Amino acid sequence: MASFISLSLLLLFLNYPFLSLSTNPEGNALHALRSRISDPNNVLQSWDPTLVNPCTWFHVTCDSNNHVIRLDLGNSNVSGTLGPELGQLQHLQYLELYRNELTGKIPKELGNLKSLISMDLYDNKLEGKIPKSFGKLKSLKFLRLNNNKLTGSIPRELTRLTNLKIFDVSNNDLCGTIPVEGNFESFPMESFENNRFSGPELKGLVPYDFGC
Numbered sequence: 001m002a003s004f005i006s007l008s009l010l011l012l013f014l015n016y017p018f019l020s021l022s023t024n025p026e027g028n029a030l031h032a033l034r035s036r037i038s039d040p041n042n043v044l045q046s047w048d049p050t051l052v053n054p055c056t057w058f059h060v061t062c063d064s065n066n067h068v069i070r071l072d073l074g075n076s077n078v079s080g081t082l083g084p085e086l087g088q089l090q091h092l093q094y095l096e097l098y099r100n101e102l103t104g105k106i107p108k109e110l111g112n113l114k115s116l117i118s119m120d121l122y123d124n125k126l127e128g129k130i131p132k133s134f135g136k137l138k139s140l141k142f143l144r145l146n147n148n149k150l151t152g153s154i155p156r157e158l159t160r161l162t163n164l165k166i167f168d169v170s171n172n173d174l175c176g177t178i179p180v181e182g183n184f185e186s187f188p189m190e191s192f193e194n195n196r197f198s199g200p201e202l203k204g205l206v207p208y209d210f211g212c
Contacts, residue, residue: 026068027054029088037080037102043073067091074120075099082126087112098144099123106145108133118142122168125149130169132157139163146170146191153177153209159184170194175212177201 031049039045046058055062061070068089079101086095087109093116102124110119111133118141126148134143135157143158146168153176154169164183174195178184181201198211 024053025088027051029085030054030060030068032083032085036083037078039078041077043076043078063091070094072096073100079103082107084109086110089113091115093117095119097121097124102126106131110134111136113137114139116140120144121148122146127151130155134158135160137161142166144168146172148172150174153212154179156208167191176209
């Protein structure tokens with residue numbers, strides 16, 4: 001019986017040679033990120049997927065229960081794309097990926113990070129629309145997406161984020177009108193400059209995506 005099980009495991013790895021050795025879903029998610037990005041300065045060299053969890057990896061912070069709560073790769077000279085796997089970091093509070101060469105779209109799965117307090121993706125080359133799923137990030141206080149290549153309008157779902165204190169989408173290619181509901185009424189105009197906005201939203205008069 002034991003030999004049959006060993007043979008079955010061997011066949012499994014022969015058929016699926018790229019299966020991760022880690023049984024930790026957060027470690028698997030981070031390793032998937034590593035596979036997507038180029039790292040010329042080797043800042044991710046400590047990211048060993050064979051470890052029980054990623055809590056000893058550089059640029060990763062865990063809580064007392066070994067859950068990943070912070071990812072710090074700001075100003076690390078990495079390039080590549082972000083994938084949906086990041087949405088598996090269910091306990092993540094801080095996502096710091098600013099000042100890199102990241103391209104492609106922002107994964108909508110980041111809207112699953114219900115514990116997220118801060119998301120800093122500014123100073124990259126990200127494109128596409130701001131995901132509407134960000135409206136589910138009820139704990140979010142800081143959202144900085146400035147200095148990218150984002151297009152489309154600001155999702156009105158973001159006006160429901162009652163804890164949002166800092167919001168910056170300046171220096172993109174966004175269009176439509178600027179929300180005036182919720183906390184958006186207190187954000188300075190500098191947070192929206194150098195886009196293609198047609199001005200503040202006029203409820204009932206102009207569609208929010210006017211000019212897009």
